Amino acid sequence: MIERIPLRIDHFRYTDQGVILDGVMTREESVKDLLRLNEAILENSSDILYHLEFDVDFLGNRYVTGTVNTQVILQCQRCMGNFKLELSCDISTAFVRNESEQKQAEDSNYDTFWLSQREYLDPRVLIEDELILALLQIAMHPLSEIGKSCKAEVFFLETDSEQDESLNNVNSEQADDNPFAILKQLKK
Ligand SMILES: [Zn+2]
Known part of the structure; x- marks a missing residue:
């Protein structure tokens, strides 16, 4: 079943009712709407599959668990060629509105997502x-x-x-970025 992703949800209602969102965000949608992600990659090469389960635990943490999967194209910083990377994320995140909720969520090993009192997600x-x-x-x-x-x-x-010899040729500008050069200076 492909469900269109809601654009705003009430996290109180979702966690109280144990709502499950299971669906696909198409490539076209992510290109249009996920601008921060698009800036960090060359392109998204597939749809984004998500499965999100909202719930409240016995301590009162309101949380979402689930998975997000997609494939992106990045530029290799070693050879400058493009490559495809599978992204597969396990989500375990509590919604928090203040520091005590944050502390409790962190003590329960959730990641935290900040929301103000009435903010929709x-x-x-x-x-x-x-x-x-x-x-x-x-x-x-x-x-x-x-x-x-x-x-x-x-x-x-x-x-x-050979390393010592090559270090002698490192000029001062390069030396700033060269960890071996710094080690050598520390030895003096
Ligand atoms: Zn490479």
Whole structure:
């Protein structure tokens, strides 16, 4: 069953009633509506599948659990080629409105999503947050793809003496970014 994602939900009602949202956000919809995600990737290469279950636990935490899955295209920062990344997120997030709710939610091992007293929730924001979190900090082909789909040149660590020699050629501007150069300065 494909259910259109609601654009605003009342998290009190959803968690009280144990609502389940199960559906697909099409590529076209995500391109149009998930602007923060679009900025972080080259393109979304598939629809976004979501399954979200709202509930209240015995401590009174109002939460949502579920999964979000899609595929995105990123640019490899090693070889600058494009690659496809599967994003698969497990969601376990409590809605919090103040610091005591936040503390209780964190003690119960939920991620937290801040809402003010009457604020409605756009579930697309929740989905987008999860996908952005799941993106790698530095987008790169997996190491196992070097020499295959990743066209990066591979540099092996040089022997100590060669490394010292090459460090002597590092100029001061590069030295700022070179962790080995900093280590060498600390040794002096
Ligand atoms: Zn690469």
